[in-house]
Amino acid sequence: MTAHDVAKAAGVSTGTVSRVINAHPAVAKDVRQKVLDAIDALGWQPNAVARSMRTASTRTIGCIFSDVRNPLYANIIQGAEQAFAENGYTLMVSSSGGDSSREAKLIQLFASRRADGLILSNADEDDAAIAAALRASNLPTVLVERDLPIEADSVGTDHRGGMRRAVEYLFSLGHERIALITGGRRTRAGRERVGGYLDAYEQAGKTPLPDMLRLESLSSDYAFSETQALLGMTVSPTAIIAGGNLMLAGVLRATQMMNVKIPDDLSIVCSGDTELAELATPSVTAIRWDLSAVGREAAKILINRLAGSIPSKPVRIEVANEIVLRKSCALVRRG
């Protein structure tokens, strides 16, 4: 079933069929109707592959994240998909498992599939192979929570400000020994979180104990083991910040196992709001932002960029965050 069949059925040429489905103005009304009737009768749909071949556009966007199961990325994907779908784009998604070399391969894969653009949140900003693959692919790219040495648009949230306010809030409750468990040292998001933490200490004229910083991984398991280690110290933290939305689970597993009373013995704040934070007992104070909006903004930028309707200078969008006060934080115990 091709445009040729439709043309024959409607008694016109394939060119006219093409003009009709592409809403070309120069088609007589009655001819147009004849073609539409034939399309209906035959149930023809244009072959998108052939169309892509001719137009050099697939209306397809490649998405690369470490893991689509992470609600952080699932929400971003959902927001992006909605905006893209409204504009006739389809999303190809892939999980890299946080493997940088796989990410480079995926960039090449999407390039060979002739995606029109890319949404990328890669594992390691310092891996030159990623930037190189991106440059070689020549694909318009929106980075999510990342910074790379290429000309690319980017979207993210203000992790630095959010973390600074979280620490300041804990200061206001009298906490001084605030542990930060997080990862992503080689990503903008990770660096900003640590930066915000240090900013708060510096502005308050305080110095954090170095062993309060646990910066090696964003995994739940890491949060679990580091929480145990922190709480086992002779000078242990009075508050823990879980800087990554998978980590609260690990912190809670550890505190439940060790029978630590929240917030009496320990205050907890997490970065990234989840149902777990809301419904845990006690509920957990969180740094929250609109994840769908991150995806939506990324999509909007890419759509506009592909339409040529924004200047070549890279665009940066920051989605605001806020602290949701719940019941996991209390005044630090004296003595």
Added chain:
Amino acid sequence: MTAHDVAKAAGVSTGTVSRVINAHPAVAKDVRQKVLDAIDALGWQPNAVARSMRTASTRTIGCIFSDVRNPLYANIIQGAEQAFAENGYTLMVSSSGGDSSREAKLIQLFASRRADGLILSNADEDDAAIAAALRASNLPTVLVERDLPIEADSVGTDHRGGMRRAVEYLFSLGHERIALITGGRRTRAGRERVGGYLDAYEQAGKTPLPDMLRLESLSSDYAFSETQALLGMTVSPTAIIAGGNLMLAGVLRATQMMNVKIPDDLSIVCSGDTELAELATPSVTAIRWDLSAVGREAAKILINRLAGSIPSKPVRIEVANEIVLRKSCALVRRG
């Protein structure tokens, strides 16, 4: 940059270039090397669109779920993606928002994009437009947790058995008034859950009170309002089963708000294990199964079907489930 450029650089014809990248045996070793060198030097990658045009295969699979943010689907997608990626397939994902007419459009979209196959978990099995679109598309399809009047492979878990065992477990604790809050009446999964519940009652020679069944929606909000309604009844349930993995949050919101003591005042079981079930206080007994395996099995079936290595008769795979006993269930209070 095309195969032509590579051919010129290597001093061969495009046919030879094609044979090299497709591992055709009839290529001399030295010629092969020359071509590989040229490919390397030029950094050429075959255009997948042109290749698809010629081979009538895109090595692309369309995925249609109600919402990729639902961990149920996110996990399935992840499992499927892994198996597909290993076989050179790329996933196109889309969320329908549970809108049947959008699902039909998505089926057509993926058909026009010439996906090689489909993974589908649609909202309403009774909507004839879905089956019609599927038949018209002629795409090999694997249904996930669904049954449709078409010849299609399917994957799912044993909801009937899982639910039956959950009810039997509650019987063993002395519960008689067990409420079931769930939805998906027009899906296999939903019907099986209700079937399992009724099976258990029948086998025990008991009859459930009709108002213990709340079967209108799988949403968290529905679970919230129905839990409130159930607990407000004069003859209220002593146990609630949340039959859908988004629903536990709604049940917990309601019980927390109403200050209901779990498990003293009420026992809870949920279908679909989550971090929330594990880490809530008390932890919640759950019907659990391997979600990635569901996606992986769906992918395997499709891969084999596309390779022509399975018989035309539809394949059905059932992933086993089990009940994880936690602390949300107790002996029913007498008096």
Added chain:
DNA sequence: TTGTATGCGTTATCAA
């Protein structure tokens, strides 16, 4: 073993 030539189903250019 290799090259040549054709066609996949569109869109777009050019002529009529």
Added chain:
DNA sequence: TTGATAACGCATACAA
């Protein structure tokens, strides 16, 4: 306003 025709980049049948 419409039709004929030439690409798009690859894979493959056929010829050599």
